[in-house]
Amino acid sequence: MPNEDLPCVAILGTCDTKLDELLYVRGQLLEVHRVRVTLFDVGRAPSTHPAVDVARSSILAFSGADSKSSSEPPSDVSSLSRAGFIATMASRVTPLLASLATAGMIHGLVALGGSGGSALASTVMRQLPLGFPKLLVSTMAAGDVRPFVGEADIAMLYSVVDIAGLNDILCPILDNAAGAIAGMARAYYARPRAAEEGAGKGKRIAITMFGVTTPAVTTARALLARYACTSYAFHANGAGGRALERLVSEGFFDGVLDLTTTELADELVGGVLSAGPHRLEAAARAGVPQVVSLGALDMVTFGPRASLPERFVREGRTIREHNTCVTIMRTTRDECVQLGRMIAKTLRGAGARPDRTEVWVPKGGMSGLDKDGGPFWDPDGVESLARAMKEEFEGDENGMQTRVVEREENINDPAFAKGMAQSLVRMMQLEPLNELETSLEEVGSG
Incomplete structure (x- = not known):
């Protein structure tokens, strides 16, 4: 297993609908690329899988210093409209991930999603610091990506097939995604020392x-x-x-x-x-x-x-x-x-x-x-x-x-x-x- 001296990659996804694919990326990061991993669940229905490191309930309870998320979350977010759920989850997980990135506890973020998951993940990514590694594997990456990327440094990778079951088309793409974010996280992890020299x-x-x-x-x-x-x-x-x-x-x-x-x-x-x-x-x-x-x-x-x-x-x-x-x-x-x-x-x-x-x-x-x-x-x-x-x-x-x-x-x-x-x-x-x-x-x- 990776030790505390290695970079940590955050994985963001809806564990109620993309769990197999998220676990596949998690396994690649841990076993092949030897980095630490933290899996965040932002699914509509909460997951109880033991691989989930940060549960949906913990994300919803987090307020941090973000005034947009300082109020109590709805008692039942599952009843929200699709757009309302995405907005609520994004408003909660963004300050959490931003605080972890600022504290140097995570060194890259990878997310998987269709249109809804991509909207949620990209909303979060656009608020993270420039230079912090962000990779979004998305079914939407072959179209107009401006609504997702905005002015942020988000890398998008087209999934070709829908993220709905592991197969011999999707798995190599997820392998590449794991390798890419692991490499970016390692570079980011080493960057503070280089940044001090160039200050x-x-x-x-x-x-x-x-x-x-x-x-x-x-x-x-x-x-x-x-x-x-x-x-x-x-x-x-x-x-x-x-x-x-x-x-x-x-x-x-x-x-x-x-x-x-x-x-x-x-x-x-x-x-x-x-x-x-x-x-x-x-x-x-x-x-x-x-x-x-x-x-x-x-x-x-x-x-x-x-x-x-x-x-x-x-x-x-x-x-x-x-x-x-x-x-x-x-x-x-x-x-x-x-x-x-x-x-x-x-x-x-x-x-x-x-x-x-x-x-x-x-x-x-x-x-x-x-x-x-x-x-x-x-x-x-x-x-x-x-x-x-x-x-x-x-x-x-x-x-x-x-x-x-x-x-x-x-x-x-x-x-x-x-x-x-x-x-x-x-x-x-x-x-x-x-x-x-x-x-x-x-x-x-x-």
Whole structure:
């Protein structure tokens, strides 16, 4: 049997319906991978199997520090609706698992489920710390997994067949799941020592990027590498924007170089990469220094060409098939006007401080496609956006106008990217790594 010096994997599942499959994974973890295991029962009907380590009754009795679960549980949770039961169990087991993870008593979580079990498990997983191993074996993993994963680092493995009986299709998949979570748990178990060695590297800066703004991000990261900070690039694909907003609101970041705000265009027009209605709010609310730009606001993203709404084709919109899975559409000048107003209203409404917020406008184009000779080139588009944004800022009743910096370059021009990065460096008062470097370059001072 594994000893106390080995990592512990938590198994979460409905033992009334998935007991055989859960016990199979448990056996693999104990006998093959030699890690410790704790099995949590979240089934509608309680299980009395001796392998269950944390019974449903113990989970329901746990309240911890989570205000959502501080009240007494219903006397009979079995009578709740399916949705009500999932919500109740998730509200109880989440703070329990979170407390165990924080205390270093568990080092990974694996769950098995159909649609209901996956909804319950993923609700729990999304609230656990980033970096903590989370693996969900699910019948739903081959479809749209956004409702399950959200902005969390959840790994999903498709079960191929339903999790309803052990067979020669499911067992190898469960073998892989056990091996995967055991490996992740071992890595996580060893990580605290490695984390201590890497501590103290200065401030943390979030950067947003898209394929068509990668040159700008590369330039900005190279400049920031000269200072006492670590940069973290987020793909502006919806989940990336939500993850950024969450981490900023949790106090993880000290500064934001929001170079790519394309998710706003998807939110406005109906693309597939929206980060939701609260994108661009967290840094302003928290007073975190931020330099914002208009990266890829010249486009809205859709899936395969056949998925593009027919009305856009009828309107004669400029459309480009980026690859077989991604189709992009040029935003119109009217949409650019709306985007300009959206940016100003969002920043102003979130309480953006003029001393900690700037918006940079690349008049030479908002992406690698929106440039002279490019397929999305429309200088009037970015001009219309900037004008609407400035007018909206000027309408601030409190006179708290955010500084708007207009430059002639394309967003991917090195001078533009350096200017944004240097502005954030000044705003954050970052110290250069080279003590002999006592002043910033003047390029990009605006």
